[in-house]
Amino acid sequence: MTRARISDCPLARTVEVIDRWWTLEILHVVLGGHTRFSAIRRDLxxxxxxxxxxxxxxxxxxxxxxxxxxxxxxxxxxxxYRATDLGRSLRPLILVMAAFGNHRLAPEDRSVVLVDEETGREVDPVVVDRATGRRVDTAGFVFARGPKASEQVAARYPEPRAGG
Structure with a gap:
């Protein structure tokens, strides 16, 4: 397993947990309902x-x-097998990564799509702020240092504005 260059970087901590491409692949299969070893093996x-x-x-x-x-x-x-709380917490990342992969393809060229199970309509996941429901992938949302930022992180990111 690779160690993060900047140990308090949240992106690096995420990559440390994921580590290998197959982490997300196996979690995707298990979260999709293929939970027996034999089913996971057959699927992958x-x-x-x-x-x-x-x-x-x-x-x-x-x-x-x-x-x-x-x-x-x-x-x-x-x-x-079942995903733990930590494993299930990676599902939104898996959904967004799949959407990212599909955005570069014409709809007729997509092999896997996320759909609303009730309607069958394809959905496009976005990341929103839980408190406000606002999309966070737009201008106006930036990274800022947190209260426990190391010197390396503090040198990269500004302090949050007042009221943050």
Whole structure:
């Protein structure tokens, strides 16, 4: 695992948690309902030993856990997994990354789209401020240093304006 160059940078901390491309891929599959080891393996077409190592790494990071409450009708050695709170917290990132990938394609060239399950209509996720509902990917939203900013971070970002 790579260590962040600036340890208190939130982007670097996120990359440390994700670490490898397959972290998001496995979480995407599990969050999509494929929770048995055999189903994850089939969906991702990954050798069993490789997938077992990857799942072990995600469990060690606290992103996945064995679901002991799952219906135990599977074969022995075919455990069921679920995303932890930390793992589920990456779902919005997965949705936005998928939307980013699709924005560069014509609608007819997209292989996977996010839809409203009730209506079947394609949706376009955006990031909004929870308190106001305003989109934060517009002018007027900037990064500022937080109260525990290191010297490196403080040198890059201004203090928040009064009232912030």
């Amino acid at each position: 077409e990954t050798p069993a030993d490789v997938l077992a190592d990857r799942i072990a790494a995600l469990r060690a990071k606290g992103l996945l856990e064995v679901d002991d409450t799952a219906d135990d009708t599977a074969e022995p050695g075919d455990p069921t």
